[in-house]
């Protein structure tokens with residue numbers, strides 16, 4: 001299959017703007033060797049998340065969907081001294097790879113990895129008194145987005161930034177007849193967003209080496 005122009009452009013952007021980082025490169029390599037699916041964010045998307053967290057001045061970050069920890073490392077690197085990331089992953093094998101990647105990046109001390117389904121681990125965070133978080137990245141199963149978003153709101157405060165990945169689904173998000181659980185999850189999420197007074201949100205379509213998709217950016221606030 002011929003390469004899409006947006007893959008080439010992604011490579012150009014990454015070559016120019018995203019410096020090689022041994023720990024991030026090693027995390028991708030280790031994930032690949034361990035047979036994890038290559039569904040991590042791209043380097044330029046990872047840096048975008050990192051910049052958003054820095055712009056927000058985030059000291060506490062919550063991530064739902066760790067995989068091998070690639071995006072987690074980008075987010076952890078955005079933290080000031082004393083900051084922390086909590087990241088949630090349901091697959092123990094993915095979590096093992098991520099843990100090793102955090103160790104290799106020297107970040108184990110500031111990343112709290114919880115293994116289990118997010119619908120179980122998210123309520124536990126509230127019970128433990130963790131949060132509110134300054135920045136939340138939702139990137140697990142897409143059918144679960146509505147639930148993760150609602151639970152995330154309970155772990156937020158005014159000013160919390162929430163990013164939800166993969167919400168365009170190659171355009172299938174507009175297919176009202178879709179029976180795909182991921183599309184249904186994203187459509188339900190959009191219905192919730194449309195009537196949710198606690199946040200102000202928008203969605204941006206994206207193309208890149210991972211294809212055509214998009215992300216939602218939301219901010220929690222009294223003036224939302």
Ligand SMILES: C[S@@+](CC[C@H](N)C(=O)[O-])C[C@H]1O[C@@H](n2cnc3c(N)ncnc32)[C@H](O)[C@@H]1O
Pocket residue numbers: 039040041064065066067068069070071072088089090091094116117118119139140141144
């Ligand atoms: C798209 S990947 C995350 C990629 C990662 N954020 C990155 O960019 O490097 C989604 C991850 O969510 C995990 N996951 C799927 N369902 C989950 C659930 N119910 N609770 C927690 N994690 C889940 C998957 O095992 C997978 O590792």
